[in-house]
Amino acid sequence: MVSAPEGIAGDLAEHAAQPPLALLRRWETSPRGLDEAEAERRQLAEAPPPARRRRRLSGTAAAPFVLVLAALGAVSALVGDLRGAALIGLLAVISGALRFGQERRTGRAAAELRALAGGTATVLRRAAAGGPSTPREVPAEQVVRGDLVVLHPGDVVPADLRLLASADLTVDQAVLTGESHPAGKHAAWTDPSGDRDAPADPFDDPRLCFAGTTVAGGTGTAVALATGAATYVGAAGRALPGAAPATTFDRGVRSLSWALAAVMLAAAPAALAVTGGLDGAPGGWPGALARALPLAVAVAVAATPEMLPLVVTALLVRGSAGLARRQVIVRRLPAVHNLGAMDTLCLDKTGTLTAERLSLDCHLDARGRPSAEVLRLARLNAHWSVELSGRLVGDAIDGALLEGADGDPTGPEGTAALPFDYARRRATVVLGGRLLVTKGAVEDVLARCALDAAERARLTALADRWAAGGVRLLAVATAERRLARALSAADERDLRFAGFVGFRDRLVPVAAPALADLARLGVRPVMVTGDHPLVARRICRDAGLPAARVVHGGELAALDDARIAALAAGGAAFARVGPAGKARIVRALRASGRTVGYLGDGVNDVPALRAADVGISVTGAAGPAREAAGVVLAHRDLRVLAEAVRTGRRTFAGTVRYLKIALTSNVGNVASMLAAAALLPFLPMLPLQVLVQNMCFDVAQLALVRDRVDEGDLAAPRTFDRRDLARFVACFGPIGAVFDLAAFGLFWLVLHVHGDVAGQALFHTGWFAENLLAMGVALLLLRGRGRGAPRPPWPVVAAAAALALTGLLVPFSPLAGLLGLRALPLAALPLLAAALAGYVLATLAARRLYQRAFGRWL
Ligand SMILES: Nc1ncnc2c1ncn2[C@@H]1O[C@H](COP(=O)(O)OP(=O)(O)OP(=O)(O)O)[C@@H](O)[C@H]1O
Secondary structure, eight states, X not given: OOOOOHHHHHHHHHHHHSOHHHHHHHTTOOTTOEEHHHHHHHHHHHSOOSOHHHHHHHHHHTSHHHHHHHHHHHXXXXXXXXXXXXXXXXXXXXXXXXXXXXHHHHHHHHHHHHTTSOOEEEEEEESSTTSOEEEEEEEGGGOOTTOEEEEOTTOBOOSEEEEEEEEEEEEEOHHHHOOOSOEEEOSOOOOTTSOOSSOSSGGGOTTEEOTTOEEEEEEEEEEEEEOGGGSHHHHTTOOOTTOOOOOHXXXXXXXXXXXXXXXXXXXXXXXXXXXXXXXXXXXXXXXXXXXXXXXXXXXXXXXXXXXHHHHHHHHHHHHHHHHHHTTEEESSTTHHHHHHHOOEEEEOSTTTTBOSSOEEEEEEEXXXXXXXXXXXXXXXXXXXXXXXTTOSSOOHHHHHHHHTSSSSOOSXXXXXXXXXXXXXXXXXXXXXXXXXXXXXEHHHHHTTBOOOHHHHHHHHHHHHHHHHTTEEEEEEEEEEOOOSSOOOGGGSOSBEEEEEEEXXXXXXXXXXXXXXXXXXXXXEEEEBOSSOHHHHHHHHHHHTOOOSEEEEGGGGGGSOHHHHHHHHHTTEEEESOOHHHHHHHHHHHHHTTOOEEEEOOSGGGHHHHHHSSEEEEETTSOHHHHHHOSEEESSSOTTHHHHHHHHHHXXXXXXXXXXHHHHHHHHHHHHHHHHHHHHSSSOSSOHHHHHHHHHHHHHHHGGGGGOOOOGGGGSSOOOOOHHHHHHHHHHHHHHHHHHHHHHHHHHHHHSOOXXXXXXXXXXXXXXXHHHHHHHHHHHHHXXXXXXXXXXXXXXXXXXXXXXXXXXXXXGGSTHHHHHTOOOOXXXXXXXXXXXXXXXXXXXXXXHHHHHHHHOOXX
């Protein structure tokens, strides 16, 4: 559960306790809302300062590598090596500039992608002070304090709100409280004991709605108390709505980062331990320590794949740009990875598997005979529930009813409405102040009709027959009633059954092949629908989906997460599931270790879209559903899903490849450096040389972002596998270390480098060159499995060549003196070639063995 600073919780409690009118006065607003000019003024006052560039610069400056360089520079200056300190400072600037540039590029691309879709909210505003107010849809971040916000099912609450009025409002607060049942919300609260103004926990206060939660049912009007960072979640430092739950990839990278931090912490003392006892260091032990400390830090840096965040973001941006070309819009970058990791895809039915539009099929009386009167009642219900709820358009059912009608349906004017909501599964209007007309799910409406058991059973059987044939029936019922007060769900009782309206929900032709493609990629589809179990079974059959059993939403409460996951794994479909139930199924599957996608287009899908590892929606879907999704399909063509999954896997494989190459090289390097430090009577490499070489490798590895992936590595869902990574590094890391050490041995024996400073510089140079050449080779050989794998693209070849050339040419350049390097004698070249040839042959052999033993490369 999210907890926020005391002050915020206290403020909210105080606001909640105030009478609505006093509250409106205090916020200088009115029951008709703010006028546009005032809203704009407040928006300017509340907007965060435009300090983004400065923040990015300071973020770059605080990057671990830059920080370590700064620390090293300081240590060098302290031990009197001013030239070294200046050079390290220069290195810090170059590294920071590279990082800043790359981040700016990827950041811009990511922002462009994000801007493709954003959250909206409905507010009541007036064009001018004193004028009438109208509901207006505005971007969620433009809601200001004092705005009157109108809530409908599926809306993501845009700010912390105090309710002024509501009708059967329920809010899913799971993102904040973990509570899976929606909480009832209404404008009043009284403490039974009369002691307190507000419940102890603000989330229990029915008068308050919190930014980031989702409206599950009913409607409401509320005043905004806090927006943006000032909201309860904002102040708690929590990512605001849309914040997808941590995915397996996030968790994997996080645990890897911890492991690497531990390696860094261990590498520094290890380097100290092996170099601390250097013989003959001037100044005795403290002098040796002062010389060894920078190396220890440099070794720790060399052990870390510091480009990881950059490579991950660049790969994600590249993946999403590729998807955008295929009309798949990625709204949240990590969703790309999650598409690749997804092994279960829950889908609702209407508008995803079946056509976006329903068509009216029949209108029947209680005997099953065509009835124009039933159609007229259903249309009046649809017309007035859309009109009186302030919504511009109805859902698919209302749309289908109104579509065929010639103008407004004839009949008395609607005077009150209780619009459709997913928990009640029905909609009710009052016509002419006394005729109540309800339409909705057959079993829900029949349960509220005054019928004897036999008649109810007969009507249920009649509806089931139609449902089994693929027709969705809704029941229509009426009642004569004078309402002295506002209409509420309690009035939907003792109804007189009028008849049925039926709709045809056609499976889109591409649904079955698209789902088959996904199944071949190891993604199990699970249907989760609000519709009737028999309709669900029928559609599953037509779409080739498993429906070994259809679990009714009503059963969910009695099932624990493990059982729900087991049912889904056993091929069950879920029917008559409301928004909270859909989210519950997604959470249960995630809790069982699955990576879950959710594909839906209705407001009833919003909680599930947000609970999933990756929420997928379609353009033309309800606004809140699009906003809740991480991925939006620009065309309702499910066939692109398989390609999106493959792109996700490619992106993921790219990240894994980077990690494998970087860690293998780093581990081999650090191991050989520590071993050499223990064996040699002098530092095997100067800290600055370690850092320069490390930076060259870092930059070269950015080319991997452009690399291709073997399609064979994309066949199954991928999650972060630390064991696989460790195995790879354990197989290939030591090869690098062994050949590094072999090279030292050769230099030692053949170049006679021992002893004097000039000899040491020669040794350092030999190693510098050998290391960079080996890194170039690693980049080319470890990127793929060899025969049959895609050839390296030119940026990777160029990066490998640049590494090799840097190693060979820098010792002959003016930079050599600055870095403490010397021109290598010609005799060194055959040694380098021999060490390198050995490394190449050993790696090729190991690659074949690895391939045979483990099959998968990335
Ligand atoms: N506008 C409406 N008025 C009255 N009843 C409705 C309306 N829309 C839907 N219903 C009833 O409520 C049920 C649940 O609707 P819901 O939208 O949750 O699911 P669905 O559209 O049937 O399927 P899916 O979850 O696959 O989109 C419907 O099957 C229908 O019986």
